Amino acid sequence: MxxxxxxxxxxxxxxxxxxxxxxxxxxxxxxxxxNLREIGRDILMVKDYDPERNxxxxxxxxHVEPRRVSVDAIEHWMIYREHPEVGAILHxxxxxxxxxxxxxxxxxxTYELAQAVAEKVREAPDPARAVVGLKNHGLTITxxxxxxxxxxxxxxxxxxxxxx
Numbered sequence: 001m002x003x004x005x006x007x008x009x010x011x012x013x014x015x016x017x018x019x020x021x022x023x024x025x026x027x028x029x030x031x032x033x034x035n036l037r038e039i040g041r042d043i044l045m046v047k048d049y050d051p052e053r054n055x056x057x058x059x060x061x062x063h064v065e066p067r068r069v070s071v072d073a074i075e076h077w078m079i080y081r082e083h084p085e086v087g088a089i090l091h092x093x094x095x096x097x098x099x100x101x102x103x104x105x106x107x108x109x110t111y112e113l114a115q116a117v118a119e120k121v122r123e124a125p126d127p128a129r130a131v132v133g134l135k136n137h138g139l140t141i142t143x144x145x146x147x148x149x150x151x152x153x154x155x156x157x158x159x160x161x162x163x164x
Contacts, residue, residue: 013092013138014070016046016080017146023047023059024080028067040064049077054111071109072140078118079142085128086121088146093138094157100124101133108137136163 015033016026026044027036036042044066045059056073060066076089100120106113117132117140124130129152130142138161143149 013090014072014076015088015090015146016073016076017088018080018086019045021084024076026070026073026076029070031067038064040066042067044069046073046077049074072114074109074111075114075117075140078114079121079127079140082118083121083127083142085144086142087128087144088142088149090141090143090146090149090153091138092141092157093161094159095133095161096131096139096153096156096158099131099133099139102135105136106134137161 013033014027014029016024018024024046026046027033028042028044031042039045040061041064046056046069047059048057049055050057056069056077058066058069072091079086079089100123102113102116102120104116106116113134117134120132121127121130121140121142124132128142128144131153132140134140141149141153143152
C-alpha cells in the first residue's frame with residue numbers, strides 16, 4: 001500500500017499469491033498489510049471452497065488462532081481455479097481509467113460478485129494481466145506475481161472510486 005499510495009498502515013483491500021494448483025496464501029481480513037507477521041493468523045492458506053456451506057476452507061497450523069479470511073477469498077479462489085497462469089491477485093479500493101467493470105454493485109464477498117469478476121477476468125485479452133472494476137467498490141488485478149502487478153499499476157491508480 002505504501003508503494004501504491006505513498007502511505008502505510010492500511011488494512012483495507014487484500015492480496016493473495018498462488019502456492020500451488022489448489023492452494024493460495026491470502027492476507028487476512030482487517031490486517032495492516034505492512035504488518036503481515038504470523039502464518040495462519042495474518043497470512044492464511046486457502047485450500048478450498050465448500051459450496052454446500054458457502055465457506056472458504058483454510059489450512060491453519062496447530063495452536064494458531066486465525067483471523068477471519070477476507071470476504072473476497074471466494075473471488076480469488078474462482079480466478080485461481082480457472083486460470084493457472086495467474087500467480088497473484090491484488091484488490092484495492094481505488095480505480096483506473098478505462099477498466100471494464102461489473103454491471104452491478106454486488107455486496108462484497110458474495111458468490112454473485114465473485115462470478116461477475118471471474119467473468120470479466122475470463123474476457124480479458126490476457127487473464128493473467130487483467131484489471132477488473134468492481135462497480136462502486138474498487139479493483140481486482142491479476143498478475144503472474146505481486147511485483148509484476150505493482151509495476152503495471154504504479155502511478156495509474158485513482159484514489160477515489162467513481163460512484164455511478
